Amino acid sequence: MxxxxxxxxxxxxxxxxxxxxxxxxxxxxxxxxxxxxxxxxxxxxxxxxxxxxxxxxxxxxxxxxxxxxxxxxxxxxxxxxxxxxxxxxxxxxxxxxxxxxxxxxxxxxxxxxxxxxxxxxxxxxxxxxxxxxxxxxxxxxxxxxxxxxxxxxxxxxxxxxxxxxxxxxxxxxxxxxxxxxxxxxxxxxxxxxxxxxxxxxxxxxxxGGGNNVKHGDLSSALYTPEISVDVHMSPDGQNFPCSTCHVSDQHQWAGSRYDVTAADHPDLASGAPRDSASCESCHSEAPHPNMIAGLKLNDHVNVVACQTCHIPEFARGGVPTKTLWDWSTAGRLDEDGKPIAVSDWISPTTGGHRHTYMSQKGDFDWGENVAPYYAWFDGQVEYTLPTDTIDPTKVVEINRIKGDATDGKSRIWPFKRMEGRQAYDVGFSKLAYSHVWGPTTDTALWTNFDWPKAIEAGMKAAGAEYSGEFGFVDTHMYWPITHMVAPAKDAMDCAECHAEEGRLAGLAGVYMPGTHSTSLVGILGRLIVFAALLGVIGHGLIRLIAGKKGGSHE
Amino acid sequence: MSKRQVKVYPRFERLWHWSQLVLIVTLAVTGFGLNGMYGLVPFRAAVMLHTIAALVLLAVWIFATFWLLTTGTWRHFMPRIEGMLAVARFYAFGVFKGEAHPYHKIYWRKHNPLQAATYFVLKWFIFPAIWGTGLLYLTYNFWEPLPNSGFWLPIIANLHVLAAYVVVTFVIIHVYLLTVGHGFRHHVAPMVTGFDEIELTPEQEAYLDQNEPWRLKG
Incomplete structure (x- = not known):
């Protein structure tokens, strides 16, 4: 093994x-x-x-x-x-x-x-x-x-x-x-x-330039994962290579985050050929045993993706993922004009360090065993392309997750939400290209630490019109989480979501018991019970004070 | 007229009552937990307990309804206006002055008018509301494909919760009223032993002596 x-x-x-x-x-x-x-x-x-x-x-x-x-x-x-x-x-x-x-x-x-x-x-x-x-x-x-x-x-x-x-x-x-x-x-x-x-x-x-930097659910931990990290890929589990799920036909591979099968086709039986592999293609649409809890869990599958409960956290197995990348601070050098590198992030599981600042790249933050961000997802994402106009006063979504609760084809999916701060063209309100790598050029950011030159060269390389003025804008980018499926016993507890301020709090469009006990009806019910208690206590007190038991038939 | 210890609650009725107590307490504890009021019971366990208790309670109710209909005991639960005001007045005023309870339990009528009315509302409105909404809630995924199912689910769930609060209210008043009059122990005893002191007409007494001697004690 x-x-x-x-x-x-x-x-x-x-x-x-x-x-x-x-x-x-x-x-x-x-x-x-x-x-x-x-x-x-x-x-x-x-x-x-x-x-x-x-x-x-x-x-x-x-x-x-x-x-x-x-x-x-x-x-x-x-x-x-x-x-x-x-x-x-x-x-x-x-x-x-x-x-x-x-x-x-x-x-x-x-x-x-x-x-x-x-x-x-x-x-x-x-x-x-x-x-x-x-x-x-x-x-x-x-x-x-x-x-x-x-x-x-x-x-x-x-x-x-x-x-x-x-x-x-x-x-x-x-x-x-x-x-x-x-x-x-x-x-x-x-x-x-x-x-x-x-x-x-x-x-x-x-x-993204390093182990698990980008996806969060794809890291070197998956070469030989513990069964707790990935039940399908672990040598102690199914020991699947990637191609078991990412099936191929004449060098075309199924399963891309650009086009996710967010809800499997109900008309296809488990095991029937599909264009892309999904959990249901092996596990069926009613994967939980037909007992009371299993039946209720099966009731979830049309609104909750399997991944949501079965990948409670990503970046497991001791390899952290980058969760924040602030490019705006890149370029700061020490007194001797030398690049700075700070490694202040320490892994809670391995004790290993990760960069929190680099002159080449700016500020970073990292996460291990990260609880995902959740959203309704129909499998499609819409990008903010370099040609699209952005609103720099708001957080720019690099890719927008499409889908909602009512379209009948979306399910609640887990995502890694990457927080960024990246360069944009102030004059044209568009994302800016940057020339970061180029050991032999005098414009590359990673060797010259000069943002104006790096952006001008990047815009030129991409053939994009440039106003000459750049700034930095906050961004979010979403990465669907689908790897690192945990063993069934480690699946998310019901109360992670079925609770006040649970994981899906604020995700409109679905009624969830356990999340709003103090709704109007909850308050009304409490008032009724409270009134009854008050009445009973009052009644009993008056009886006590009056000193009469009352009610005997004698 | 003579007062006799009469078996007013046969074994099935007592079993019915106490099984309801256990099941309703189970349902309330798990149900309000599922509603998010507290985290005493793990959610998954609460779902299973709540579902099992609800199904058992439904079965008990089906048996009880059959029993009520076939034994004629359903008559005890028919409401009537007569005498209700007197009972209401008693609980509002008379009880504080040490007055005697205006209602006298008779053999074919073990509930006072206010009790009968309460049980009538409980059995005809509250219980059907709670198990009707409960069943709809439980089987949501079967009717989910219907139009506007997402609109109705929260309404059904909220009615279910509201009915549950009313049942809790009933339990509070029910338990409190056991303390009125002869006192808690005296009132609970018949539901344990089955025997209560009932005024019988000579004809009733003679009939029971002759035909159902097991109903009479001493």
């Missing part, structure tokens, strides 16, 4: 490392060693790739490996290039064009102008300019990122998707923040198989 030990150790050592801007936070071992091979999901393949002639060669680059793959897998490049993993573009059903290449988020902001760093996690090679689509040659697809089973394939943190190869420039980091080793491409190519959770996790656990 100790598979994936190396990545865990590496993740623990370097989990807080945010590559780029010279952010190695922990003294790394002198010679970084790659992780050993992870245990793969159940192997049903009929091919052993180590026996393929075309893979018996010394590959000099990632694209060379891809070229070899494509000699047999003739359609894979075309399939991949149409996927969101490659396009970083998504047409939402609300008519918005979303995706990493388009949106501004409340973490590192925007890809444009920061390409080689951000595109280190692109499922391709060499996308170094956001003003163009991703590279179109078929060998630009990175097969190994998702199919390497040797465990030692990785991507350089600043290499636009390319792996670190021999000789590795000293100080190079991987996408998980570890000190990079030289990837053996031949070993990787001969190891390929079905995607394991490490393949997904090496990018998705480190979104």
């Amino acid at each position: 100790r598979f994936m030990f190396r990545p865990i150790a590496v993740a623990l050592l370097f989990g807080i490392g945010l590559a780029g801007g010279g952010l190695a936070e922990t003294q790394a071992p002198a010679t970084p060693t790659p992780p050993s091979a992870p245990i793969s999901p159940a192997n049903t393949t009929t091919a052993d790739h180590s026996k393929f002639d075309i893979l018996q060669q010394t590959f000099k680059s990632g694209p060379e490996v891809t070229a070899a793959c494509l000699t047999c897998h003739t359609e894979a490049d075309d399939q991949m290039m149409h996927s969101i993993h490659f396009q970083w573009k998504y047409e939402s059903s609300a008519g918005q064009t979303l995706g990493k290449s388009v949106v501004i988020n409340s973490f590192c902001g925007n890809v444009a102008g920061n390409e080689a760093r951000c595109t280190s996690c692109h499922a391709g090679y060499g996308w170094d300019d956001m003003s163009s689509p991703p590279p179109q040659q078929s060998t630009a697809v990175d097969c190994l990122a998702c199919h390497d089973r040797s465990g030692q394939y990785t991507k350089s943190a600043t290499g636009a998707g390319h792996p670190p190869l021999d000789p590795v420039k000293p100080g190079t980091q991987t996408i998980t923040g570890a000190l990079a080793w030289a990837v053996d491409l031949s070993k990787a190519a001969q190891s390929v198989g079905q995607t394991g959770r490490d393949n997904c996790g090496n990018c998705h656990f480190y979104g």
Whole structure:
């Protein structure tokens, strides 16, 4: 049960490392060693790739490996290039064009102008300019990122998707923040198989620049989680890889936070094929046993998402998530003009530290075992895009959660609510692009600590009109919580919500017993009882004073 | 006329009464907890207890209604105006002066008019209101697809709670009135032993002696 030990150790050592801007936070071992091979999901393949002639060669680059793959897998490049993993573009059903290449988020902001760093996690090679689509040659697809089973394939943190190869420039980091080793491409190519959770996790656990920074429910804790952390992914539980739920068809993956199945289709039976996996697709729409409590719990499923009760807290398993990022304070330097780093946040479970201030990035706050924010959710989010006008006097919602209690398709969902303070264009009242990463430029914020230059360069890189004046605006960004499902015994207690000022207090549109005992009727009822008590006591007192028992028939 | 110890509460009726006491107290304690008044009982346990107690109480009521109808004892609960004013006046004034209770229990009429009226309202309005709203509340998800169900649910729930407060009010007055007259113990005893002192006409006495001797003591 100790598979994936190396990545865990590496993740623990370097989990807080945010590559780029010279952010190695922990003294790394002198010679970084790659992780050993992870245990793969159940192997049903009929091919052993180590026996393929075309893979018996010394590959000099990632694209060379891809070229070899494509000699047999003739359609894979075309399939991949149409996927969101490659396009970083998504047409939402609300008519918005979303995706990493388009949106501004409340973490590192925007890809444009920061390409080689951000595109280190692109499922391709060499996308170094956001003003163009991703590279179109078929060998630009990175097969190994998702199919390497040797465990030692990785991507350089600043290499636009390319792996670190021999000789590795000293100080190079991987996408998980570890000190990079030289990837053996031949070993990787001969190891390929079905995607394991490490393949997904090496990018998705480190979104936002570090371990669990972004999602809150996706962290290195999920490589080998305790059963209390994730009942589905724990080796002591179902030991599911990501692809058990995120089913795929021809390289198109189900389950995106841009398009969430907020309520499963009641017309589909459990186990019936779906476009995207949901809890109900295995557990049915009446998952609780048909006893009194179970029946009542089943009555909840049309208004409360499974996740709401079964993920009582996110960022479990000892890996905190970033809950606040105030960019406005970035750029402050010490007396010697050197960047400052303060690590005042201490994990309540591991005692590990996290940055609370960095000159490159501003102020942070963190949370572990965080109670989610709740909202009615129909599965759609609407973004405040860089082209949208904002009202800087209010908190800007980077993405608005769509849905309400009455539309018949929304349910109450848990979210991580990220609090931000980010740059905006004062003149045009629009979110501003910023150029943060760029070791060789004299405008990047992380190396030059100059906001005016960083924003001007960011706007230019994105091709956006800029008024020349910027400010900072408070923002909220919402991340649906769906991973880290706890064992049934740890599901949320009823009274977490069924209580005055419970977790769903103020979430209009649903009657909940236990939340308003002092409503008008409650007060009226109390008055009636009080009047009866008063009458009875008064009556009894008068009888006492009068000294008569009264009422005997004699 | 003679006073005799007569069995006015047969075993079923006593069982009915005390099971109601246990169930109604259970329902009130769990119910007001579910309503959010206090956190004495864990919510999940309270839901189960409340539901089970309600279903058992419903079953008891169905049995009791059957029993009342088939034994003719339903007559005890029919209200009448006659004598009500005298009883009301007694509780308002007479009781303080040590007057005798104006109502004399008779064999076929064990409740005084005010009592009968109270039970009539309780059995015909309050109890049906509380179990009607309770059943609707419990089965909400079956009728939820109907139009405006979200509008009706809070109304039903609030009526349920209001009826519960009225039942509590009844219990308070009910228990208090046991202290009036012969006193608490004397009034509770018949519901335990089944026997109460009743004035019987010679004809009633003769009939009971002849046909239902088990009803008479001593």
